[in-house]
Amino acid sequence: MLKTIFRNGCRLRPTFNICLSTSLNNRLHTLSPSNTYQNGQVWPHVFVLRRTSILDRHIKDAGQMRTPPPLTPRDIESRVLRICNEYDKIQEAQKNKITLETHFMNDLGLDSLDHVEIIVALENEFGFEIPDADYDKLYTVKAVVDYLKNRMHVVERPKPVVSSASDPRYDEHHH
């Protein structure tokens, strides 16, 4: 922390010097350019601009390092539909005709192995494993979306409830 402050201070000093030097220069030699040090060194305006832009970018990045916004059901839907549309065997069968009610086997003519491929793609997309007992629930797109919603809600934790249970002062049995 101290190190960074020190470094930033070092970096920031030139601008400060520019201000100083300009005032001094204006007072002493009116003909010399404004962005000149006392010892005659030039600190171009471009450098200053670039440095500030880099700093600004860092600040922006730091602002973005938060938890991502929570998933909405519409997000899940669009992602599932994108996966289905990207799958090459479906593309051969029907291009972009997939809706929520589409049945993988009946409407698209896939077999169970293709179905497993879709499930693997889903796992890659959403980052958790779908157990094989649930395969026969996931035959339609709608079922997949609902299943994912359920699973994501399980993963999503509710806000911690502040409880007084651990505090013996609030324990009702002792009163």
Next chain:
Amino acid sequence: MSLTTRLPQTLKQVRPVLSTDHAEAKRRVLNLYKIWLRQIPYLRVDYIKNNWTETHLRNVIKENFMRNKDVTDLRVIDLLIVRGQMDFVETAEIWRQQHNTALMDSKKDSYKKKSTSFLGRFYEGH
């Protein structure tokens, strides 16, 4: 009293190898298929000389599974699954040589569907 009536019901059933019913066997097959699918990127790295594309590998794996699509006997299915798992271990541990990957030699159905007609079975010798 004939022998079949006197035998208890449990003796008539064949002892299962792994799975007791078709649903379980199907689950095992799909699991094996998933394992193979998950292995594809590693296969490409491990057997880099063969220069397989991902789609090609997927097709080959599927073809290998579809070769035995007509098998209905549970015990046979189980044995095939076990063999597939052994194959998988061999491939994943790179015990296979690069030129000797049995993934590649998939030419025809290893299991022919048995014909139901009388003459067809006669020609086959049953």
